[in-house]
Amino acid sequence: MPERIIVPFGPQHPVLPEPIHVDLVLEDEKVVEAIPSIGYIHRGLEQLVQKREYTEYVYVAERICGICSFIHALCYSQGIEHIMGVEVPDRARYLRTIWSECSRLHSHLLWLGLFADSMGFENLFMRSWQLRESVLDVLEDTTGGRVIQGTCKVGGVRRDIGQEKLDEMHRALDPFEQNCRDLGDVFLNDDTVKYRLQGLGVITKDEAYDLGAAGPTARGSGVAMDHRETGYAAYGDLGFKPVVETAGDCYARCAVRVKEVYASIDLIRRAIEEMPGGPIDVKVKGTPDGEYFSRAEQPRGEVVHYLKGDGSKHLARARIRTPTLANIPPLVKMLPGAQLADVPVVVLSIDPCISCTER
Amino acid sequence: MGIFQMTKTVIRNLLGGPATRQYPAVPARTSPLTRGHVAFDPSTCRSCSLCSKRCPCEAIRLDKEAKVWEIDRMRCIACGDCVEGCPFGSLTMEQAYLPPVVEHVVERYTITYVKPEKPAKKPAEESAGA
Numbered sequence: 190m191p192e193r194i195i196v197p198f199g200p201q202h203p204v205l206p207e208p209i210h211v212d213l214v215l216e217d218e219k220v221v222e223a224i225p226s227i228g229y230i231h232r233g234l235e236q237l238v239q240k241r242e243y244t245e246y247v248y249v250a251e252r253i254c255g256i257c258s259f260i261h262a263l264c265y266s267q268g269i270e271h272i273m274g275v276e277v278p279d280r281a282r283y284l285r286t287i288w289s290e291c292s293r294l295h296s297h298l299l300w301l302g303l304f305a306d307s308m309g310f311e312n313l314f315m316r317s318w319q320l321r322e323s324v325l326d327v328l329e330d331t332t333g334g335r336v337i338q339g340t341c342k343v344g345g346v347r348r349d350i351g352q353e354k355l356d357e358m359h360r361a362l363d364p365f366e367q368n369c370r371d372l373g374d375v376f377l378n379d380d381t382v383k384y385r386l387q388g389l390g391v392i393t394k395d396e397a398y399d400l401g402a403a404g405p406t407a408r409g410s411g412v413a414m415d416h417r418e419t420g421y422a423a424y425g426d427l428g429f430k431p432v433v434e435t436a437g438d439c440y441a442r443c444a445v446r447v448k449e450v451y452a453s454i455d456l457i458r459r460a461i462e463e464m465p466g467g468p469i470d471v472k473v474k475g476t477p478d479g480e481y482f483s484r485a486e487q488p489r490g491e492v493v494h495y496l497k498g499d500g501s502k503h504l505a506r507a508r509i510r511t512p513t514l515a516n517i518p519p520l521v522k523m524l525p526g527a528q529l530a531d532v533p534v535v536v537l538s539i540d541p542c543i544s545c546t547e548r
Numbered sequence: 549m550g551i552f553q554m555t556k557t558v559i560r561n562l563l564g565g566p567a568t569r570q571y572p573a574v575p576a577r578t579s580p581l582t583r584g585h586v587a588f589d590p591s592t593c594r595s596c597s598l599c600s601k602r603c604p605c606e607a608i609r610l611d612k613e614a615k616v617w618e619i620d621r622m623r624c625i626a627c628g629d630c631v632e633g634c635p636f637g638s639l640t641m642e643q644a645y646l647p648p649v650v651e652h653v654v655e656r657y658t659i660t661y662v663k664p665e666k667p668a669k670k671p672a673e674e675s676a677g678a
């Protein structure tokens with residue numbers, strides 16, 4: 190039997206945008222066990238809920254993550270709105286959907302770039318990020334922030350998008366989609382990518398389900414679970430079908446994300462076409478009293494905000510479960526059997542977002 | 549063949565110019581909504597302290613007695629909540645991002661707003677400004 194050695198992976202590693210540490214137990218070059226550890230960037234944001242007014246905590250919730258920031262704010266606001274029985278105007282629901290999908294677009298394009306980088310495909314990495322930049326420009330034009338939008342609030346949204354800008358966005362979608370399809374074509378059909386990814390880091394449907402995988406990690410294994418199906422914000426009106434692949438390997442997870450990019454573009458297009466008029470927010474009076482599990486679909490999977498108010502202007506408790514936390518057990522399952530050189534690719538295939546995970 | 553997928557993109561990239569901007573020679577892209585930094589107008593602030601109460605990061609400190617309004621730029625996350633909450637329009641959000649700093653300095657302003665005298669009564673205090 191070959192000698193076992195332990196190779197530390199992370200928290201500082203060229204492919205990792207954020208610090209996660211995995212101890213890899215190796216036999217020769219092959220991983221036999223992976224022991225993860227997190228806890229490098231805990232910021233205590235859940236505790237902060239007791240010190241900030243519930244309306245201001247939206248800004249904090251938004252900063253839990255630098256990528257899916259809008260959806261954190263949305264999930265939190267939805268929770269408070271449910272507790273207080275606030276009905277959000279239609280236009281606000283549609284605007285929230287557009288910004289959520291823009292977040293998903295730029296998150297997936299960022300991930301595709303990082304993933305290409307982890308495979309050593311630099312050209313593809315830069316191309317993905319170039320496309321992502323155009324999404325960020327739209328976000329900056331419509332909200333004032335590239336990654337931290339600051340437009341979601343309890344009771345609606347802060348800013349409207351004028352008809353002119355909506356038309357401009359609509360016109361820009363076709364060329365953008367063509368560019369995304371060219372990019373997706375490389376990820377899905379290029380032989381170099383296929384050889385590298387197919388059969389790597391496999392997790393079966395049952396394993397994914399049992400280990401509680403979320404988002405594209407679960408959908409890549411055939412678990413058709415997407416919280417957007419429940420129809421929060423405007424997803425109910427727009428209609429939505431989750432993107433599912435069945436192979437359960439890195440290639441399948443990549444394919445899910447590539448196809449979700451197309452799906453997001455389609456959702457944005459339809460949301461712009463069906464955009465209702467009317468007000469964008471309602472005045473919220475009173476303080477939240479009660480508790481609610483608010484859920485939303487982030488680019489990485491389902492996020493849960495548990496919020497409990499006690500009738501004062503500060504919430505009593507908030508607990509946030511983020512998708513990456515749910516995806517770490519599947520990751521530990523995927524790693525054994527992989528070669529050491531493939532570990533960065535497998536780790537990135539769950540799209541780890543550690544600042545979310547540790548809050 | 550699955551190995552020429554990238555060729556189209558590569559050719560397009562070779563023919564097109566660079567995708568990046570030559571910053572700082574070319575200024576960074578901003579939009580009218582960009583949240584760069586908060587600007588304060590000491591001549592209209594009436595020391596109501598709403599901004600410091602609203603700020604989620606405790607970046608603003610107000611001393612009503614000394615008429616001092618301070619902002620800690622390193623705490624401020626440019627969320628714009630204070631700008632939205634100021635009832636007298638003393639705060640505005642500027643588009644320009646502030647340059648990086650190497651020292652922690654708190655920006656301090658002396659409020660120069662003078663309460664207009666009520667016409668009917670005799671002048672009470674004149675030296676409220678600084």
Ligand code: SF4
Nearest residue numbers: 603624625627628630
């Ligand atoms: S912009 Fe936000 S963080 Fe900055 S001072 Fe105003 S309220 Fe505070």
Ligand code: SF4
Nearest residue numbers: 593594596597599634
């Ligand atoms: S800046 Fe505006 S909100 Fe702040 S103390 Fe002055 S008047 Fe009040």
